[in-house]
Amino acid sequence: MDMSIEDYLSKGGVLTSPANVPPRYRGELMKLMAIFVDSELAGAAGFADVINAGPGIKERIAAARIVLEKTDHAEKVLRIMGEFGADTARYANHHPWTARLDRNADIGVNRSAHDMRLAVFNYPLQGWGDAVAMNLLMGRAVGVQLAEFQLVSYQPLAEAFRAIAPVESRHAELAEEGLERLISEGQGEALQASVAYWWPRVEGSFGQAESAKFESLRAMGLRRSTNAELRQRWQAEAQGALTRVGLERP
Amino acid sequence: MARFHDLTVTDVHKTIRDAVVVTLTPDDPEAFDFIQGQYLTFRRDFDGEELRRSYSICAGKPEGVLQVGIKRVEGGAFSTWANEELKVGDRVQALPPMGGFHTPLDPASARNYLGFAGGSGITPVLSIIKTTLAAEPQSSFTLVYANKGVNTIMFREELEDLKNLYMGRFNVIHILEADAQEIDLFTGLVTEEKCAELFKGWIDIESVDMTYICGPEPMMLGIAKALRDHGLSDAQIKFELFASAQPGRLKRKAVSQDAASAANQATISVSLDGSTRTVTVGKDVSVLDAALDNSIDAPYACKAGVCSTCRCRVLEGEVEMVTNHALEDYEVAKGYVLSCQSFPVTDRVVVDYDQ
Numbered sequence: 248m249d250m251s252i253e254d255y256l257s258k259g260g261v262l263t264s265p266a267n268v269p270p271r272y273r274g275e276l277m278k279l280m281a282i283f284v285d286s287e288l289a290g291a292a293g294f295a296d297v298i299n300a301g302p303g304i305k306e307r308i309a310a311a312r313i314v315l316e317k318t319d320h321a322e323k324v325l326r327i328m329g330e331f332g333a334d335t336a337r338y339a340n341h342h343p344w345t346a347r348l349d350r351n352a353d354i355g356v357n358r359s360a361h362d363m364r365l366a367v368f369n370y371p372l373q374g375w376g377d378a379v380a381m382n383l384l385m386g387r388a389v390g391v392q393l394a395e396f397q398l399v400s401y402q403p404l405a406e407a408f409r410a411i412a413p414v415e416s417r418h419a420e421l422a423e424e425g426l427e428r429l430i431s432e433g434q435g436e437a438l439q440a441s442v443a444y445w446w447p448r449v450e451g452s453f454g455q456a457e458s459a460k461f462e463s464l465r466a467m468g469l470r471r472s473t474n475a476e477l478r479q480r481w482q483a484e485a486q487g488a489l490t491r492v493g494l495e496r497p
Numbered sequence: 498m499a500r501f502h503d504l505t506v507t508d509v510h511k512t513i514r515d516a517v518v519v520t521l522t523p524d525d526p527e528a529f530d531f532i533q534g535q536y537l538t539f540r541r542d543f544d545g546e547e548l549r550r551s552y553s554i555c556a557g558k559p560e561g562v563l564q565v566g567i568k569r570v571e572g573g574a575f576s577t578w579a580n581e582e583l584k585v586g587d588r589v590q591a592l593p594p595m596g597g598f599h600t601p602l603d604p605a606s607a608r609n610y611l612g613f614a615g616g617s618g619i620t621p622v623l624s625i626i627k628t629t630l631a632a633e634p635q636s637s638f639t640l641v642y643a644n645k646g647v648n649t650i651m652f653r654e655e656l657e658d659l660k661n662l663y664m665g666r667f668n669v670i671h672i673l674e675a676d677a678q679e680i681d682l683f684t685g686l687v688t689e690e691k692c693a694e695l696f697k698g699w700i701d702i703e704s705v706d707m708t709y710i711c712g713p714e715p716m717m718l719g720i721a722k723a724l725r726d727h728g729l730s731d732a733q734i735k736f737e738l739f740a741s742a743q744p745g746r747l748k749r750k751a752v753s754q755d756a757a758s759a760a761n762q763a764t765i766s767v768s769l770d771g772s773t774r775t776v777t778v779g780k781d782v783s784v785l786d787a788a789l790d791n792s793i794d795a796p797y798a799c800k801a802g803v804c805s806t807c808r809c810r811v812l813e814g815e816v817e818m819v820t821n822h823a824l825e826d827y828e829v830a831k832g833y834v835l836s837c838q839s840f841p842v843t844d845r846v847v848v849d850y851d852q
Contacts, residue, residue: 250714252714260714260717260738261717261736263597263598263736264551264595266538270852271769271796274806274807274808274850275796277798277804277805277806278796278797281798281799282798285798328804332824333803333804334804334823337822338799341799341801341803342799342801363798397731398731402597402736405731406732409731
């Protein structure tokens, strides 16, 4: 009846508490959670600045709600990191999450050395329309990522992602509604320029097509689809959303 | 960070030959207000080394007591001690209840639950059964309980009592590996195939709203596969991996022979994913950066000593950990360090990310 944890995981087994997690799995799981937490905190911090740029009260409410819920999602996952020993209070403040690089900084898809946010969250938003365009493209990317990560082999995290996914998907819907309104007000051209700016940056957040790590992550049950598969899914979904509001894929 | 609390043992009784049920009274009852299906983590010193072991609570919420079941594991220092030496009046230390092996209860709903337990995997499931049947008067629960033989069935009498108390709402199917039963289907292991057979006549799988599984790894895999094949979603399957998966006793850190020298260079031998590489770096470079600078894909996240993603174990030599907000004293005592905050002190350092 004896089965190693590695064998159990590679056959689709699920782990349930820090006590039964092997060391290498722990490292990769923590990294995955840190990427999510940092991206949510940085995303929320960047969006907070945009609330006041909302053209009306409804828009400001939508933006404030997105900031609130992304921060809440960061907390949900950070709490799980805390069960592994992370100092959650210090973690929440160990980095200035509002910090952004220059709009034209060329960092490719590399993360900064200081935190684990996806590279796309290092770029500054430029006004309301730009923020909505970014939110649509990134919202769709988060949707694709969460569909994948709801299946991770660490049950408490999979459950957190199952609770988070529908709320994040609503953020992308809010962005789509926002874009429709802006386009009806004649802002299509500026929005198309924003889409051209954000498309490659969001696309880059899916990582390299060939990842040497992928097989070991898959064996641990921390990944299922490859980066290339996830990127393709996003391309199709994001293109569909752009077409619906009357914009084009760059 | 969670901290240990003191509790007093108020009752110890055997449920089978090699398993005890321990009743505890916490000094701080509020800290131990558990949710059904959660576990307690105990700590105790054995020959100068701290061991931590987790055991599930077997009491139901309405019973108003804190009780854990501890089955003796071959060669397990803690479970052997609990079974042979623990007595009424002893003081023990435990962390507050933890674990997510539960779903929200709703007195108004009428749900059908299905539980699977293997051996001592019954402990959290028993807590769930008792609590759920009391809290949801219209819900029903079916338990499939796997054991070696009749005399290794933990809580056999309690389960019979529950059947009488909740007549028509609670049902147990005992599957015994070694002992023959009247019905052939109830003999053997609980495998994917066995589940498929059970779902044909004994269990109406289509009416099941939520399932709980706690047992050894191969059993959980087989059951989960069968449940998914019969249309249940991942959100309807709750797992609890039980104690057998806990890491065994840790070896002691090797005592370093070489003293620190004047040179400001160190060679660090880094093991990751089963392979080992040796790099030479200045002593002002952290162990993590030494690895990353040499294209070793060591895990890390915050680089500020707060998240513990970069944890590794020092097997030889000495490092200085300048900041630590994440590791506990007992981990540090075993040689674990945060590699992002650790700088070589001795000329030779050996670290392992796989331990």
